[in-house]
Amino acid sequence: MPSIKLSSDSNITSNPHKFLDLYSMTELPDTHAWTPQPDHHECKCNDESVPIIDLNKENATEVIGHACRTWGVFQIINHNISQKLVDEVELAGKRLFSLPMQQKLRAARPHDGISGYGVARISSFFPKLMWSEGFTILGSPLQHALQLWPQDYHKFCDTIEKYQKEMKKLANRVMWLMLGSLGITELEDLNWGGGGCAALQLNSYPACPDPDRAMGLAAHTDSTILTILQQSNISGLQVTREGTVGWITVPPHPGALVIHVGDLMHILSNGLYPSVLHRAVVNRTGHRLSVAYLYGPPSSVKISPLTKLVDNLHPPLYRPITWSEYLGTKAKHFDKALTSVRLCAPRNGFVEDHNSVKVG
Numbered sequence: 001m002p003s004i005k006l007s008s009d010s011n012i013t014s015n016p017h018k019f020l021d022l023y024s025m026t027e028l029p030d031t032h033a034w035t036p037q038p039d040h041h042e043c044k045c046n047d048e049s050v051p052i053i054d055l056n057k058e059n060a061t062e063v064i065g066h067a068c069r070t071w072g073v074f075q076i077i078n079h080n081i082s083q084k085l086v087d088e089v090e091l092a093g094k095r096l097f098s099l100p101m102q103q104k105l106r107a108a109r110p111h112d113g114i115s116g117y118g119v120a121r122i123s124s125f126f127p128k129l130m131w132s133e134g135f136t137i138l139g140s141p142l143q144h145a146l147q148l149w150p151q152d153y154h155k156f157c158d159t160i161e162k163y164q165k166e167m168k169k170l171a172n173r174v175m176w177l178m179l180g181s182l183g184i185t186e187l188e189d190l191n192w193g194g195g196g197c198a199a200l201q202l203n204s205y206p207a208c209p210d211p212d213r214a215m216g217l218a219a220h221t222d223s224t225i226l227t228i229l230q231q232s233n234i235s236g237l238q239v240t241r242e243g244t245v246g247w248i249t250v251p252p253h254p255g256a257l258v259i260h261v262g263d264l265m266h267i268l269s270n271g272l273y274p275s276v277l278h279r280a281v282v283n284r285t286g287h288r289l290s291v292a293y294l295y296g297p298p299s300s301v302k303i304s305p306l307t308k309l310v311d312n313l314h315p316p317l318y319r320p321i322t323w324s325e326y327l328g329t330k331a332k333h334f335d336k337a338l339t340s341v342r343l344c345a346p347r348n349g350f351v352e353d354h355n356s357v358k359v360g
Ligand SMILES: O=C(O)CCC(=O)C(=O)O
Pocket: 201, 203, 217, 222, 229, 231, 236, 237, 238, 278, 279, 280, 289, 290, 292
């Protein structure tokens, strides 16, 4: 993932609430108490659930296309990522977040940076803080591992590097399945080689004394082509769906990984595959950990609606933009970012951006 300047703050003295030790809190502090909103409720409609797709099935391309058009999110099984590796990464994350705050702050995300330890990067758009902490790894984990465990950094590095390697292969495979479902099968249909860049985002949501008034990670879309999310066995991820009121829980499914359609796939597909609006809620008893592999194009590549999907009846809806430019736009406009790069209003049949959805 390319780096951009963000207005995060790793200076503990300027805002001590940002670095509260959430694990020891017995009450929800006012800084973390969100006003419940009427549109915040969970959808009780059990007849609809996020698709679970078996990558070994012959019709995987077709069902992925359907899931991208109608959900923007799905779970995959038979993805070839071993459960052992998934468990190891979860353990590495737990080990990291259980360090004392002062030690975690040695690897704090710098003021103008993107990697390291800190609160959610989207925090600046919300009046209240989220009940979570995060750790972003761009490229090699070595520098951060040395800051956290000067004598004993190997294990963390080995696990993260192994996971990054496997995730990259899987992300590329899933991207081509998505593209295949749009009729894009040739490398030359993309204006880059197809290989991508990525960041690994570890999220930790401690058990919360007042979960109904707290927010783990507020509503957002990912600024990626696609995201591969591992959400352990504790529920918390919720998504919205066009035509359905309220939030739909994505229940943890043994062995499954969650795929989010991101904003850059929304642009590539000229709005046919809308990025999914999602959030993470917290609970009273369980410490939840999630690991997001945020996959995008190489930093110099300009992403624009795929030529094969554009004609006189379907003009390009978005202007060409690199990943870093888009991250800059997102850091400024947040939920209006897609709209801010749109060239013309969507026609019938195209999905609206998320700017009509109330976030937070
Ligand atoms: O923890 C989750 O379930 C969601 C994480 C997420 O949305 C993210 O890291 O972008």
